[in-house]
Amino acid sequence: xxxxxxxxxEILRGAWITARHFTVNMVFHTLRLxxxxxxxxxxxxxxxxxxxxxxxxxxxxxxxxxxxxxxxRPRCVACMxxxxxxxxxxxxxxxxxxxxxxxxxxxxxxxxxxxRCCFCGFCVExxxxxxxxxxxxxxxxxxxxxxxxxxxxERLLR
Amino acid sequence: xxxxxxxxxxxxxxLVWLLLLTLYLTWAERKxxxxxxxxxxxxxxxxxxxxxxxxxxPFADAIKMIFKEDFRPSFSRRLLHTLAPFLSFFFVAxxxxxxxxxxxxxxxxRTISLxxxxxxxxxxxxxxxxxxxxxxxxxxxxxxxxxxALLGGMRGAAQFLSYEVALGLALxxxxxxxxxxRLSEIVSAQGRLLFGFLPKWGVVLQPLGFFVFFIAALAxxxxxxxxxxxxxxxxxxxxxxxxxxxxxxxxxxxxMEIVIISCLTTTLFFGGxxxxxxxxxxxxxxxxxxxxxxxxxxxxxxxLAFNVKVAFFCWLQILIRWTYPRFRYDQLMDLGWKVLIxxxxxxxxxxxxxxxx
Numbered sequence: 001x002x003x004x005x006x007x008x009x010e011i012l013r014g015a016w017i018t019a020r021h022f023t024v025n026m027v028f029h030t031l032r033l034x035x036x037x038x039x040x041x042x043x044x045x046x047x048x049x050x051x052x053x054x055x056x057x058x059x060x061x062x063x064x065x066x067x068x069x070x071x072x073r074p075r076c077v078a079c080m081x082x083x084x085x086x087x088x089x090x091x092x093x094x095x096x097x098x099x100x101x102x103x104x105x106x107x108x109x110x111x112x113x114x115x116r117c118c119f120c121g122f123c124v125e126x127x128x129x130x131x132x133x134x135x136x137x138x139x140x141x142x143x144x145x146x147x148x149x150x151x152x153x154e155r156l157l158r
Numbered sequence: 159x160x161x162x163x164x165x166x167x168x169x170x171x172x173l174v175w176l177l178l179l180t181l182y183l184t185w186a187e188r189k190x191x192x193x194x195x196x197x198x199x200x201x202x203x204x205x206x207x208x209x210x211x212x213x214x215x216p217f218a219d220a221i222k223m224i225f226k227e228d229f230r231p232s233f234s235r236r237l238l239h240t241l242a243p244f245l246s247f248f249f250v251a252x253x254x255x256x257x258x259x260x261x262x263x264x265x266x267x268r269t270i271s272l273x274x275x276x277x278x279x280x281x282x283x284x285x286x287x288x289x290x291x292x293x294x295x296x297x298x299x300x301x302x303x304x305x306x307a308l309l310g311g312m313r314g315a316a317q318f319l320s321y322e323v324a325l326g327l328a329l330x331x332x333x334x335x336x337x338x339x340r341l342s343e344i345v346s347a348q349g350r351l352l353f354g355f356l357p358k359w360g361v362v363l364q365p366l367g368f369f370v371f372f373i374a375a376l377a378x379x380x381x382x383x384x385x386x387x388x389x390x391x392x393x394x395x396x397x398x399x400x401x402x403x404x405x406x407x408x409x410x411x412x413x414m415e416i417v418i419i420s421c422l423t424t425t426l427f428f429g430g431x432x433x434x435x436x437x438x439x440x441x442x443x444x445x446x447x448x449x450x451x452x453x454x455x456x457x458x459x460x461x462l463a464f465n466v467k468v469a470f471f472c473w474l475q476i477l478i479r480w481t482y483p484r485f486r487y488d489q490l491m492d493l494g495w496k497v498l499i500x501x502x503x504x505x506x507x508x509x510x511x512x513x514x515x
Contacts, residue, residue: 011482018481022194029193045198 055137060121062138063112065156066131073098074157075131078105082123082132090116091123110156114141115149160268168274169255176254180414181216183472187413188215190473191480219406226402231302234399238301243400243407246294250414253287256280257421258342260431260460261438264453272431272461273342280341281329284422285322288378292318294411295380295387295396302399310396313487314380314387320494321377321384327502328371331364331509332426345430349437355444357434360427366505368427370498375423376478377494379415383482386490420471428467431460 028042046053055061066075078095096108124134143149185200189211192199201212230239260272277283292315299311333339336347350358361368377384388395397408424430435441436459440451451459485493 014481015477018194018477021196022190022477025193025196042193042196043198044196047198 055139057135059137060119060124060134062114062136062141063117063123063132063134063151063156064136064158065110065153066133067157068103072157073100073106074110074153075129076107076110076127077103077129077131078107078110079128081126081128085122085126087120087122088116088118090114107153110153112151112156113149114151115146164270165274168272172254172257172259172274173251175259176251176414176417179417179468179472180410181220182213183413183416184219184409185212185215186472187476187479188212190476194477194480223403223406228403229401231304231399233303235301235303238297239399240404242294242298242301243397243404243411244294245297246291246411247407247414249287249290249294250411250418253284253418254421256283256341257418257425258345258430259464260457261346263457271342272457276340276342279339281333281339281344281426284341284418285326285329288415288418289318289322291411291415294408298400298408299396302396304399306394307396307398310387310389310394310398314396317377317380317384317386317490317494320491321374321498324370324494324498324502325374325378327499327506328367328374329426330502331367331505332360332371334506334509334513335360335363341425341430345425345432348429349432351435351444357429357432359429359432364427364505364509366501366508368423370502370505371427372423373493374498375419376475377490379412379419379475381412381416381475382479383485384490385484386487389484416472416475417468420468420475423471424464424467428471429463430467431464433459433463436460 025042028038028040031038032042067073068075076093078093080093080095083089083091083093090113092109092111092113093107094109095105098104098106119134121134124132141149189199199212200215201209203209203212203214203218205214230236255274256277258271258273258276262269262271264270295314295318296311299308299314302308332344336344338344338347344360348357348359352358352362356362380387386393388397397405400408433441435443436451436456438453438456440456441447441449443449
């Protein structure tokens with residue numbers, strides 16, 4: 001019973017905090033509703049599909065294979081370093097001979113299974129040719145079919 | 159014949175008022191809590207792209223619940239399991255019939271009171287019906303044949319019984335000050351002035367009574383600081399074995415209880431439909447100024463005042479629900495039996511002492 005006044009004070013302070021948040025946010029919501037520019041919005045929510053948060057430059061998103069300059073062929077030389085370093089073992093590379101005599105090999109198959117990928121970015125770090133990057137900015141990768149998550153050479157070159 | 163039609167109109171009107179307010183209270187709860195927590199809240203429900211701050215959300219919820227399977231566990235007691243949500247719903251919904259929405263109005267030489275039933279024992283009727291609401295909880299726990307649901311029901315019954323005592327004691331003071339159990343008379347008595355300027359509202363005469371009543375009433379709504387029977391986040395509550403629309407009825411009853419408690423608080427402690435200094439002919443301000451009003455304008459003011467007060471108390475209860483953590487069970491019982499009931503008794507003694515002087 002001795003702490004009763006202190007407890008009562010804390011109870012009222014809690015109500016004061018939520019009531020203050022409510023009032024301040026409602027003022028900003030109302031001002032925004034009437035198209036009045038304010039210092040901040042009434043809520044911190046980002047309305048995701050319509051509004052997107054800017055992706056920071058070093059963010060790792062969907063992979064892409066770089067193209068050799070001036071051609072449509074991949075820059076990849078099928079050295080297998082990415083497939084070797086991948087901790088999820090989700091990269092499959094199969095090498096073939098490149099028609100260009102200056103280049104030794106080219107991947108005939110290059111598959112990344114995104115259902116296993118953990119987006120660690122080791123493949124990008126390991127690549128000696130800078131042929132693989134994770135800077136597409138695509139993060140909405142969900143699919144209705146597991147097969148749609150297996151990205152082959154064509155889709156990665158896009 | 160006309161009498162019956164008027165009565166029917168009043169019944170339908172008050173029920174529609176109650177149900178609509180309750181329906182939108184579910185939306186308001188989500189939005190108000192969101193604004194308190196710097197969020198936006200439900201705003202995706204739309205009709206052909208028209209969102210209107212998610213105002214269609216309650217209807218989307220209702221449609222979802224109606225189309226869910228009406229599931230009944232094979233081990234439950236069929237009749238009681240089905241009956242429980244209806245009992246719970248009915249006993250709360252029926253209390254709206256004694257709430258005075260406004261003063262008597264005169265239309266074509268006929269006096270109509272804006273209240274469905276102006277019975278002598280209105281206050282007792284509300285208390286009795288709210289107490290019967292326990293049966294919904296107890297029965298749902300019992301008929302589910304689930305130990306955890308039964309425990310939830312027992313917790314609910316224990317909590318209700320404890321706080322009902324405090325609730326009743328707090329209201330004794332009100333009945334002593336406005337010597338009537340008829341709700342319309344209690345409201346009329348609050349229209350007078352104290353010391354010539356202060357409206358003679360229940361909260362002015364009975365501040366301690368209001369405090370005890372409001373806390374006990376919060377416990378009766380079984381929402382968060384007192385949500386022991388349900389405990390949606392951790393403990394298992396009495397409607398565990400319900401789904402679809404039956405569960406929806408329990409949820410709806412919860413929100414309806416908020417409205418009813420707000421109505422009761424307004425009627426008993428905040429002057430019901432009384433607007434300060436508004437008489438039958440218009441405003442008479444204590445400073446000496448007057449503002450004459452037509453009878454219809456007075457009625458509009460009164461009904462509006464009642465609605466604004468009810469809306470405020472609904473908001474206050476949402477604020478409380480989203481501010482405080484749940485009581486521990488022993489704390490709950492301590493508060494009920496060791497704090498609120500002695501305070502209620504003290505309030506009665508103080509009131510009696512003041513009245514006898």
